[in-house]
Amino acid sequence: MAAALEETPVTYEDLVDIEQAFDDAETDIIRYQASRLSDLYALRHKTVSQIPNFWPLVLEQAPPDIDQYIQPSDSAVLLSALTNLDVTHFDIPNPDGDPRSVSIKFEFSTNEYFEDKVLEKKFWYRRGRNGWSGLVSEPVKIQWKKDRDLTGGLLDMVCDAWAVSRTGPKTVELSPEQLILKKKIDSTGMGGLSFFAWFGFIGRHVSADESKKAVESERERRKGRALMKDVRTIDATDELEEEEDDVGMSLEIFPDGGDLAVSITEDLWPSAISYFTQAQEQDALSDDDFESDDDENADSDRAGGDSEEDASQANSSRPVKKLRTS
C-alpha cells in the first residue's frame, strides 16, 4: 500500500513532535507511578522480608523471557543465597535524569560462589545522536571465589576492556584487552551463558553527555531552530560514532541485557507476590499428590491438610496477573 504522507498537509516533523510529546507524557506517568507506589513497595518489602525464600521462590516462577537466561548452575546460587531484590528508578529526583533509568539490586547471603553481599546493576535511559533511545549500562565486577566464576572469566574480561576503553584514546582499533575479550567470545560460541554475564551488559555506547546533547538538540529542533541543514550535519558526524558503536556491540556479551532489565522491572518486580503465590500453589498441589499417593490415611491434617487449605484459599482470591498500564 502506498504511503501517503507526501499528499497531505502533515509533515514527518509533525508526527515526530507528537511522538515527542507522548514521550514527555510517559516520563510524567512514570514519575506519578513511582510516587504512587513507593509506600506500597516499602510495605511489601517489610512483609516479604519475613518470608524466608520469598525471592528465590519468585525467581523460580519467573516468566520465560527471564527464566531462559537462568542456567542450572545459576539457580544453585540464586535459590540458596538470594535474600533480597530491589528495583528503583534512581534518576527520578535528578532533573536531568530520565525516570526510566533503573537500578536492579540483588542481595546475597554468604555463599560458595562469590564474596559480594550486594550486586547492583544500573541502567540509564539515554538518547543517542542518531535518534536511538533505550537502556545502557556499565559492567559490574563480581568477586568470584576460586574456580567458581560462573561466566568462565568472561565478565572479568569485559570489565578489563571497559576500564581501558574509558581511559585510553578514542579509536576504532581494538585494545589488547578488547582483543582478549573478542577471542574469548569468538571461541566460546556463547551458548548456555550464565545469568551473571548480564552484569557485563553495556549496550550502545551512549555517554551521559552525548545523551544530554541529543535531548537538547531534539528540543531545539522542536522549537524550529534546527532544520534540514543540522540534520545533515548530525548525519555526517555520526559515521565515526556508528563505526565505534559497531565495534562496541561486537564485544557485547549479553546483547539482550536491556530487555532483561525491562522484564525484571516491569514484570517480575511489580508481580512478585503473584509469582510467589504461584509457587505456593504448586507446592500445595505437589503435597496433595504426595498425600493421595502414599499418605492418604496417615497424619493428613498436619502438613497435607494445611496445604490443601492454602490451595483452596489461593483459588478463591488469588491475585491475577495485572494488565499492563501502558
Place this chain on the structure above:
Amino acid sequence: MAAALEETPVTYEDLVDIEQAFDDAETDIIRYQASRLSDLYALRHKTVSQIPNFWPLVLEQAPPDIDQYIQPSDSAVLLSALTNLDVTHFDIPNPDGDPRSVSIKFEFSTNEYFEDKVLEKKFWYRRGRNGWSGLVSEPVKIQWKKDRDLTGGLLDMVCDAWAVSRTGPKTVELSPEQLILKKKIDSTGMGGLSFFAWFGFIGRHVSADESKKAVESERERRKGRALMKDVRTIDATDELEEEEDDVGMSLEIFPDGGDLAVSITEDLWPSAISYFTQAQEQDALSDDDFESDDDENADSDRAGGDSEEDASQANSSRPVKKLRTS
C-alpha cells in the same frame, strides 16, 4: 523448594491485602495516564485524520499478537475501508466502573462487506465470585451484505445464542440457539477464523452485578468482617456458577478475545505513529530498490529522491518503541 509461609508471621491474607492495594494503585495510575494523555490523543487524531490510509498502514505493521488474527480476506476490507480507530477508557467517569474497561471503535467507509459505518466493541473489567478478574464483553452484530459474511454465519449464531441466554431461564441445558452454535463450532474446527469473529467474544460470564458484589465482598474481607466461613460459603455456591461458565466457554468462538483487546489498547493504540513510521520506511526502502533496479539514471530526483530523503530523516529521528510503563 519448600514454600515457607507456614513458618512465618505473614499470612496469605496479608499478601492478598498488599496485592489489592497495588490493584487500587494501578487503577489510580490508569486514571492519571488517561487524563495526562487525553489532549495528546485528541491532537494525534486531528493530525492523522488528514493522512489517508493512516490506520490501514498502522494495521499492516501490527505486531504478531494482533496480526496473527487478521486473515487475507479481513485485510481486504480493513486496508480498503478502515477510516478511523478509537480507544477509550469509557468507565473512568463512572465511580463504580473500572478504568481498565475499554471501548475499541472502528470506523469504515462504504464497502462491499457490511453496511455498518461503525463497529464498537466494549470490554468491561470485572471480578468474578471465584476471584478471577479480567475483561469480558458482549457480542456485536455486523450487518453483512449478501454472501459477504467473513465469519461464515458464526457471529450471527453467537448473537442469537446470547440474546436467548439473557432472556431465557438460567440453566446448564443448552438452548436450541446454543446447540446450533455448538454444532457449527464442532464441525468447523475454527482454523483460519476471521478477525471479525472477535466481535463475538464474550469471555467469562460475569455480570456487572456479580462483579460489583465480588468487589464489595473483597472490600469487606479486607476490613476483617468476612473470614474463613464466608470463603467456604462462596466456594459452595460457586459450583453451579462454574458449571455455567464451563458451558459458556465451550461456546466461546474467540477465546483470546480479551488478550487481543489488551494488545490493541496497550500497544497498537499508543504506538500507532511508530507503526505508521515503520510503514513509511518500508515503502521508502522498496522505492529505493525499485529505483536501483530499473530507474537509476532516469528522473531520480522525483519520487525516488523524495523517498530517500524520508528514509534518512526517518533514521535520524524515528520514534523508538516505548518502554512499557507498568
